[in-house]
Amino acid sequence: MTATILDGKATRDEIFIDLKARVDALKAKGITPGLGTVLVGDDPGSASYVRGKHADCAKVGINSLRRDLPADISQAELEAVIDELNANPECTGYIVQLPLPKHLDENAALERIDPDKDADGLHPVNLGRLVLGKEATLPCTPRGVVHLLRRYDVPIDGARVTVVGRGVTIGRPIGLLLTRRSENATVTLCHTGTKDLAAEVRRADIVVAAAGVAGLITADMVKPGAAVLDVGVSRTPDGLRGDVADDVREVAGFISPNPGGVGPLTRAFLLSNVVERAEQLAAESV
C-alpha cells in the first residue's frame, strides 16, 4: 500500500480562493485587513518565513506591515514597536517571529501583544480561552492539521491520536482542538519522557509528529493505514528533514509530507485569523 498524500499546497490554494473573496468583500466595505510581522535580527530561516508570509498576503489582497529590527535591539525598543502595532488601525493582526535573540524576553514580548491582534493564536489569553471553550483566535498549525484531516475525510471522531512533541506552537495546543466535542478524538501527548514511544505511536489512527527530530517516526512504529502528519522540521547536513522516515509512506494510509504538508496551512491560517478578525470588526462597526 502507498499512502494518500495530504497535499498542503493544493489545500492552501483552495483556502486562498475563499480568503481572497472574503478580502474583496471587506474592501468593498472600505476595510483592508493588514498583517504585521516583527522580525528581529537577520537569521536567514526566519527572514525566509517572513518573506513567505508577505508573499501570501499579496496573493489574497491583505496589506503587509513589516517591522524588521536589528539583532541588538533592546527589550524596551522591541516593546515600543509592539505598542505601535497594537495602536495602529492599519494592523488587523500581527506576529512576532520566533525565536527572538537570546537577550530578549520572549514571553514578555508575546504577552504585550493585544490578544485581539494575536494572529498566531499563541497569546496566553487566547490559549486560556481555548482551554475554557470560549471563542478565541486559534493557533495556526493545529488549525492546519485539523483542516488537512477533514479535507481528506480522515475520520477524527473517536480516533486515537498520538501527538509526539510538547512544543507551544503545536504539541501542547493541538490536543485542545482535537478533544473539543466537534472533533471528539482521544489524544495522547508523547515527549522525551515517554517510556515506549513505539507502542504509543503503534496504537494511533492519527500520528502528529512534531518533535523536531529527523526521521524519529519509522515504518515499524506505524499502524497500517494510519494517517501520519509530519510537522517537525530539522536542519541536517542533508538539508531540511521532517520527523517521519521516508518508508512510512509504504505503511501509512495517509501522509502529510514535510515540506508540502502542514507548513503552507500554518501560513494560510495566519491569514485566515487576520481575515476573521477584520470581519468581526466590520460586523461591530455597522
Ligand SMILES: Nc1nc(=O)c2c([nH]1)NC[C@@H]1CN(c3ccc(C(=O)N[C@@H](CCC(=O)O)C(=O)O)cc3)C=[N+]21
Ligand atoms: N510567531 C511565530 N509564528 C509562527 O508560525 C512561526 C514562528 N514564529 N517561527 C518559526 C515557525 C516556523 N513556521 C513555518 C511556517 C510555514 C512553513 C512553510 O510553509 N514551509 C513550507 C516550505 C518552505 C517554503 O515553501 O517557504 C512547507 O512546509 O512546504 C514553515 C515554517 C512558522 N513559525
